[in-house]
Amino acid sequence: MRLYQIGSPGSAPALMKLETEEGKPLADITVGESGRGRGEGIIPIIGEGPEIRAKKTDEGVVLVRGNWDDEGRCLAVINAVGAYDRYRSYGILDAQGVQTVVSGTIAFGQAGRTNSGEEVLAIVSPGASFRLNSKYASTWYEWDGTEWKVESPEERKARLALQKVEQGGGEWL
Amino acid sequence: MKTTHIALTLRGDRVENGIGVSDGQVPFSPGSGMTRHNTGLLASTSAPDGSVDKIHVAITEHGVVLVPCEDSPQKELVLVQQYSPGSGGKRWPSFHVEFGSEVRQLSNASTSGGSGGETWVLVSAPIGWADNIASQFINERDYGGQTISYKPGETGKKKESDVPADLLTTFRGDEERARQFMGKVASLPADRIDAHIVSGCGRARRQQHLVEVSGDPEFFMGADPNSVCWYVADVHFSQQRHMYSEPVQIPVVTTVKTGGSLDDLASKWGARRK
Numbered sequence: 001m002r003l004y005q006i007g008s009p010g011s012a013p014a015l016m017k018l019e020t021e022e023g024k025p026l027a028d029i030t031v032g033e034s035g036r037g038r039g040e041g042i043i044p045i046i047g048e049g050p051e052i053r054a055k056k057t058d059e060g061v062v063l064v065r066g067n068w069d070d071e072g073r074c075l076a077v078i079n080a081v082g083a084y085d086r087y088r089s090y091g092i093l094d095a096q097g098v099q100t101v102v103s104g105t106i107a108f109g110q111a112g113r114t115n116s117g118e119e120v121l122a123i124v125s126p127g128a129s130f131r132l133n134s135k136y137a138s139t140w141y142e143w144d145g146t147e148w149k150v151e152s153p154e155e156r157k158a159r160l161a162l163q164k165v166e167q168g169g170g171e172w173l
Numbered sequence: 174m175k176t177t178h179i180a181l182t183l184r185g186d187r188v189e190n191g192i193g194v195s196d197g198q199v200p201f202s203p204g205s206g207m208t209r210h211n212t213g214l215l216a217s218t219s220a221p222d223g224s225v226d227k228i229h230v231a232i233t234e235h236g237v238v239l240v241p242c243e244d245s246p247q248k249e250l251v252l253v254q255q256y257s258p259g260s261g262g263k264r265w266p267s268f269h270v271e272f273g274s275e276v277r278q279l280s281n282a283s284t285s286g287g288s289g290g291e292t293w294v295l296v297s298a299p300i301g302w303a304d305n306i307a308s309q310f311i312n313e314r315d316y317g318g319q320t321i322s323y324k325p326g327e328t329g330k331k332k333e334s335d336v337p338a339d340l341l342t343t344f345r346g347d348e349e350r351a352r353q354f355m356g357k358v359a360s361l362p363a364d365r366i367d368a369h370i371v372s373g374c375g376r377a378r379r380q381q382h383l384v385e386v387s388g389d390p391e392f393f394m395g396a397d398p399n400s401v402c403w404y405v406a407d408v409h410f411s412q413q414r415h416m417y418s419e420p421v422q423i424p425v426v427t428t429v430k431t432g433g434s435l436d437d438l439a440s441k442w443g444a445r446r447k
Contacts (some may be wrong), residue, residue, distance in 0.1 A: 136209045154282075158198050158217030161235035166219075170231035170238060172175045173248075173277070173297055 001068065001123070003052050004076045004148070009090075009132035010139045013076065013148045018045070018052075018065065029063065031077060031119045032104015037112020039105035043121055054101050054123065061101050061121075072126040072145035081106040081117035082134035089133055090117025097128025097143075175229040176297075177242055178250035183303040185256075185268045186310040191224035192216075192239075192252045199239070199252065203291035205259035206284025213282035215252070215295050230279070230297060237279045237295060251276075251296050251303045257318065259289025266346070267318030270306055275299055275323055301325075317345030343400045354394055354401065361387055363409045372406050 004013040018026050026045055034040040045052070047065035052075055055062050063075075081090045092098060100120045107116035126145030131138050131153075140156045142149040151159070164170050180192040192199055199215040201208070216237040218225060227246055231238040239250070257267040272278055276298040283292040302323055309321045334341065336351045344351040361383075370382045380398040383405065384390055393401065 137211050153211050154198065154214040157214045157235045161214075161233045161238050162197065162217045162219060164233040164235060165231045165238040165240070170233040173178070173230040173232065 001052055001054075001071065001073050001075045002050075003063075004074055004124075006076060006078045006132070006141065008079055009082045009134040010137065012150055013141070016077065018050075025065075029077060029121060030104070031102055031121055033106050033119075035107075035112065036110065037105075037107045037116065039103070041102040041104040041121070043102050054121070056101075074124050074143060075101075075121065076124050076143075077119070077121050078130075078132070079106070079119045080132050081119065082132075084108045084115065085135050086115055088115065088135060090115065091133075092118065092120065092122075093131040093133065093138075095128075095130035097125035098130050099123040099125070175242075176248055177244040177246045178228050178230055178248045178297060179246035179300075180225050180228055180239075180250050180252075181303045182252045182254065183270075183307055184254040186307050186312045188303045188307045191226050192250065193224055194218055194220050194239075195222050199295070201282035201293055203254075203256070203284050203293070205256060205262070205287070205289030206291055207287035208284055210285040212284070213280065215280050215282050215293060232279065246300070249298045249300055249302055251298050253294045253296060253303075253306075254291065255294065256291045257289050259287065262289070264314050266310075266312060266316045268310055268312075269318070269320040270294075271320050271322040272296065273323055276302065298323075311346065313342075315342050315345070317347060319346070337404065340401065340404055343396050344394075350394055354396065355404070357387060357389065357392060357394075358405050358408050361405070361409065366405070366409055368406070368410050371402050372410070 003016040003018070005016045006013050016029075020026060025048070028042050028044045030040060030042050032038060032040045043054075043061050043063055045063040045065060049066040049068070051068040052063050052065055053068050054075065055064050078092060080092050082088065092100075100122045102121045104119045105112070105116055106119050108114045124143045126143065129140060129142040131140050138153050140149075140151045140153060142151070161170075180190070182189045182192055194200075197219065198217050201212045201215055214236045216239050218228075218239040218241075220239065220241050225239055225241050227242055227244065228250060229240045229242050230250055231240065253270050255269045258265045272294070276296040279295045279297060281292060281294045284290045305323055305325065305327070306321050309324065309327065310319055334348060336348055336355065340351050340354070341348060344354065365386045367382060370378055374382075376397070376399050379402050380393065383398070383402075384392050
């Protein structure tokens with residue numbers, strides 16, 4: 001599986017580098033943040049190779065690099081928290097085909113109680129879709145097994161409506 | 174059964190043929206307000222970028238789909254662009270439509286914040302609906318905002334009214350309030366009104382005097398005294414006006430050559446005064 005990162009709601013998924021700036025292999029991935037009202041998850045990475053698989057152990061999840069078969073699934077580090085807003089709902093919304101492996105919490109305020117949301121490492125299956133809220137807008141993400149599709153709700157509705165009519169659905173006025 | 178619609182775009186007193194299409198959608202591109210939130214989908218279409226004129230309309234759970242066709246139209250599909258002008262245009266009237274049972278609202282998109290705002294609504298309406306709405310809208314500066322409903326058979330823009338146009342403008346097109354004010358003015362005791370104050374004094378003095386004479390603290394009904402005192406004078410002193418208006422000698426300035434200095438101009442005036 002390839003490892004993608006969605007840095008913030010609305011941003012395009014990007015392949016995550018498995019090497020540090022010094023050229024050394026990345027030792028771990030962190031999701032969330034530490035502190036009051038927050039949660040942090042650290043996932044170690046072992047092995048060598050371009051692909052990654054997540055392995056669950058009694059002590060936690062480990063990412064293992066190797067030459068694994070491409071199954072159409074991918075791993076994604078998804079930050080679902082946008083800019084500060086007291087009441088905005090931050091999370092992975094309307095998700096289908098998304099399996100959270102490790103979850104962390106990003107929060108606002110010294111005690112983390114003004115608002116918060118999650119950052120997760122997830123396994124994303126082909127056909128999976130979910131929605132992320134930024135401070136003002138929503139963005140839909142869809143993984144088709146080879147690439148990501150990022151759309152606004154309006155673009156998504158337009159595409160689905162058109163598909164429906166092309167398949168003979170809908171009510172004619 | 175598909176009904177062919179003719180596509181029209183209605184904005185205030187303008188009706189344009191066709192509805193714009195861009196990237197497979199009817200785009201929402203308001204002139205006022207902000208669109209950083211999700212605005213809503215008006216319609217999607219497989220038509221190329223440009224404009225659609227005659228269409229079949231399909232409704233799905235995801236939204237409205239427009240399919241171009243070439244049949245003769247039986248109804249109108251109108252993109253109603255309602256607006257409230259924003260910063261820099263607030264003296265122009267806002268345009269809103271009261272949708273009755275004669276139309277079917279299909280979708281809408283709106284701004285969410287900023288100065289002014291727009292809400293665009295896509296409706297299926299009977300033929301002639303858009304022209305009827307547009308013909309009723311008065312797009313004049315300082316005229317009040319209007320919410321217009323469909324009135325079959327009524328196409329005249331301005332109703333014939335005996336209310337003076339300037340007074341109507343002062344009351345932002347509200348004829349009823351303008352008439353109420355006219356009634357108040359008519360009932361003023363003419364013998365107690367000071368013509369000099371009403372015609373020549375400033376706003377505060379005029380206001381104080383007319384409120385005192387009428388005994389009505391709401392005499393002006395929210396209007397600017399300076400904008401309505403002419404009417405008081407017109408009603409009560411129009412026949413006396415000529416008595417104290419003397420002809421004024423106004424010096425006639427002939428052509429001033431361009432490039433002439435201020436000194437030249439001063440000497441010219443000096444010579445004339447001698």
